[in-house]
Amino acid sequence: MGKWRKVGGVVCDKKMPIKLKIMIYGTVIRPVVMDGSETWALKGKEEVKLERTEMRMLRWIMGMSLLERVENDEIRSRAGLVKMTQVIRESRLRWYGHVLGMGDEEGVTRAWDEPVRGRTSRGSQRLRWRDKEKEDMERRALVEDDDFDRGQWRRRIRQPTP
Incomplete structure (x- = not known):
């Protein structure tokens, strides 16, 4: 929010x-x-907060208020932007492609394959990055073997801009 305040006047x-x-x-x-x-590894509430923050900034930029009842998708299409959460999913998948392409001797891949030891706490468990990654891959119908063709991986994870 500090950058927003610095460029807010403009x-x-x-x-x-x-x-x-x-x-x-x-x-x-x-x-x-x-x-x-x-x-x-964003939870649903955190994604909603990010979207709300983004839309508030875009409404300020466009000079629109909530009273005008312009839909969020309409504002994003006028601005030529996609949802921030979609961009985050794309960047997560891009990073995961790098992790999959690393050799077995890399520290990241060793940490990725290492099982978690210890007892789990009561209640629902904390959301892990790995869980979000599986969810993102299911949304795009990707499998881990797709990362070997980097061009195809990029095309399949890329979110089209309106």
Whole structure:
């Protein structure tokens, strides 16, 4: 949110062209918000918070209020952006492709294959990155063997921009 405050004067200025404001949002603000997102295991509530934050910023940029009742998908299509959670899923899959391509002697792959030892706590268990990765792969109908053809892997994980 610190970057938003620094560029907020420019982004919320009604005299600035919307294209420029969206470009600033896409190159300055969004990457800061999503920094390190390829390793996040977001719960549903956290995804909703991210979406809400993004939509609030986009509404400020576009000069729209909630009272105008413009749908979120309409605002995103005007801005030419996809949902932040979809971009996070894509970056997670991209990182997973790198992990799958690493050799067995790499520390990441050894840690990936190492079983978790110890007792589990009561109640539902914490969400792991590995669980989110399986969910993302099921959404895109991917299997681990697909990573050997890097071009096909990229095409299948890429989210089309509106």
